[in-house]
Amino acid sequence: MGISAKDVEYLAHLARIQLSPEELQRFSGQLDEILAYVEKLKKAKTEGAPPTSHVLPLTNVFREDKLQPSLSNEAALANAPSREGPYFKVPQIIDPTS
Amino acid sequence: MEYRPVIGLEVHLQLKTASKIFCGCSTLFGASPNSQVCPVCLGLPGVLPVLNRQVFLYGVRVALGLQCKIQPTIVFHRKNYFYPDLPKGYQISQYDLPLGTGGHVVVPGTAAAPGTDFKVRIHRVHMEEDAGKLVHRPEEGYSLVDLNRAGVPLLEIVSEPDLESPEQAHEYLKTLKGILEYLEVSDCDMEKGSLRCDANISLSPASADRTAPPTGTKVEIKNLNSFKAVARSLAYEIKRQGRALDAGEKLMQETRLWDDVQGMTQGMRSKEFAHDYRYFPEPDLVPFAVPSEEIDRVGKGLPELPRQRAQRFVDQYKLPTADAVALTSSRSTADYYEACIRLLPKGKEASPCKAVANWLLGDLAREMNERNVDGIEGLKFPPGHLVELVDLIDSGKISGKMAKEVLTEALQSGQSPAAVVQAKGLSQVTDRESIRAAARKVLEEQPQAAADYKQGKGQSLMFLVGQLMRKTKGAANPGLAQEVLRELLENR
Structure with missing residues (x-):
């Protein structure tokens, strides 16, 4: 129906995951089923029900503007695969300023 | 062919809260790398963001100051993209239910057309979190990541494409910055990055209907580090796009980076920045709805803004409109001016009011420029000194010409004008x-x-x-x- 293997390939690229041709086929079928279900949901009568963005009946949950202790630099970097001094070290993707 | 530029600006404003937008880490600028981070702003698994109330209140203040309507329901969304400065793989931002919409700013003319007010509509004001900072090591092929800035609160202020020239864009930014300074929500320092700007520009045929949606191809310009750079980059793009269109070329919708040294924009060749952010509601944050009493309370607490203050200066101090606008465009200059007025001897303010304005907008503005100081405080010439100088002229002790020398000397030595006159024996002969x-x-x-x-x-x-x-x-x-x-x- 809606979702082609090409759509899945595009989404996989955006999500930075590599999919085999078999997976592309399998997932496009699965996503199709999900969308078909959403189509069914769309048919439900929703007059008088405002659109919702959250399942909890809560609004306006704030914290006060108070400082809390941060992690130490060592703790922050403890699980980093690669580091240099106090920094995380990553492969250069692009340099947006050059 | 004749074209009409269609320009819109996006301004990012760092709010001066003590802690970050969704966690309790400090927002202090210049701390050692990765020392103001915690599981929330590092995007570690299992943590929950909670909105800083002060961010929300500052946001409402700005939205109201820009004449926006506060939306009845305010929702955060995830903006998904991958870049190493964004630890979670998404930025918490706002999408279709932003904080405020439908505002405007009235700009008091440009240098080419002074006194001709024009209105710039504000499309929206929304809250979001800042990303971290990258230090590139191009020779070695890697980058270093500092996440202290990740999670620092930002307001994004998006204008409608109502600007038609680089000069208008420049004046709009100046006016907007003035208003934001008055609102006291940010230090508005472009050098520290607490005020940043991206520009959108396309060209329409000059003959095209202004009320119809623009048809040109939109280019986004990034890496603009000063208001001057904004104006220069727009002037460059107007030329570049005009030439390309005249030559029958097709323009690309793209993001271009401004190179301030070479004075040109360059397309970002990388396809890594896919403009497909797959926004969806942030499930970790509940919606917000501000009771109207609270909005009213923030509204009542708004200070007098530049435009109102300029009008008051005209009424109260009998200043020409142009002087009043120039004095009030920066809050510190306007405060300085009024501090001077308060020091004037009672009952004879009328002529000194104008004289003080003349000195501020003339010689002192020039000195500020030449010394490259930011704001009148940088001159170390307190209001009392200016009042003293004006009084020395007024009472005939020195001539206007001598006063200029006295000012230069006072600025250099830090002495008061009267002390300079005394020390140099400059007194005018009235005997x-x-x-x-x-x-x-x-x-x-x-x-x-x-x-x-x-x-x-x-x-x-x-x-x-x-x-x-x-x-x-x-x-x-x-x-x-x-x-x-x-x-x-x-x-x-």
């Missing part, structure tokens, strides 16, 4: 007897001019006054000098 003695000498030396005057040549009096000023090295009071000379000539 009639000593002027008369000098005038007699001048008349002896210039018998021809004296005779000419007697024959009815009025202008030779001015020549004689000039000679007298020269003799006294500019110290004589010019009005008195003229009076004394005329008296002597008439009685010869």
Whole structure:
């Protein structure tokens, strides 16, 4: 129906995951089923029900503007695969300023 | 062909809260790398963001200050993209239910068309979190990541594409910055990155209907580090796009980076920035709905904004509109001005009000420029000193010309103007007897001019006054000098 293997390939690229041709086929079928279900949901009568963005009946949950202790630099970097001094070290993707 | 530029600006404003937008880490600028981070802003698994109330209140303040309507329901969304400065793989931002919409800013004209107000509509104001900072090591092929800035609160202020020239864009930014300074929600420092700007520009045929949606291809310009860079990059793009269109080329919708040294924009060749952010509601944050009483309370707490203050300056201090607008566009200058006015002797403010304005907008503005100081406080010339200077002229102790020297000296030494006058013996001669003695000498030396005057040549009096000023090295009071000379000539 809606979702082609090409759509899945595009989404996989955006999500930075590599999919085999078999997976592309399998997932496009699965996503199709999900969308078909959403189509069914769309048919439900929703007059008088405002659109919702959250399942909890809560609004306006704030914290006060108070400082809390941060992690130490060592703790922050403890699980980093690669580091240099106090920094995380990553492969250069692009340099947006050059 | 003739084109009309269609320009819109996106301004990012860092809010001056103590803690970050969704966690309790400090927002302090300049701390050592990765020392102000926690599981929330590092995007570690299992943590929950909670909105900082102050961010929300500052946001409402700005939205109201820009005449926006606060939306009844406010929701955060995830904006998904991958870049190493974004630890979670998404930025918490706002999408279709932002904080405020439908505002406007009135800009008091440009240099080319002073006094011609124009209105720039504000499309939306929304809250979001800042990303971290990357330090690139291109030779080694890697980058270093500092996440102290990740999670610092930002407001994004998006204008409608109502601007038609680089000058208008520049003036809009100046006006907007002025308003934001008055609102006291940010230090608005472009150098520290607390005020940032991206520009959108396309060209429409000059003949196209202004009320119809623009049809040109939109280019986004990034890496703009000053208001001047914004104006220059727009001027460059207008030329580049105009030439391309004239040559029949098709423009690409793209993001271009401004190179301030070379004075040009360049397309970002990388496809890594896919503009497909797959926004969806942030499930970790509940919606927000502000009770209208709270909005009213913030609204009542808004300070007098530049435009209102300028009008008050016109009414209260009888200043010309242009002066009032110039004085109030920066809060610190306007505050300085009013501090001076309060120090003026009671009952005789009218003329000094204008004189103080003239000094502020003239000599002091120039000194600020030359010394490259940001704001009047940087000059170390307190309001009391300016009032003293104006009073020295007003009471005839020094001439306007001498006052300029006194100012320069006072700025250099940090002394008060009266102290400078004392130390340099600069006092203007207002003593009639000593002027008369000098005038007699001048008349002896210039018998021809004296005779000419007697024959009815009025202008030779001015020549004689000039000679007298020269003799006294500019110290004589010019009005008195003229009076004394005329008296002597008439009685010869």
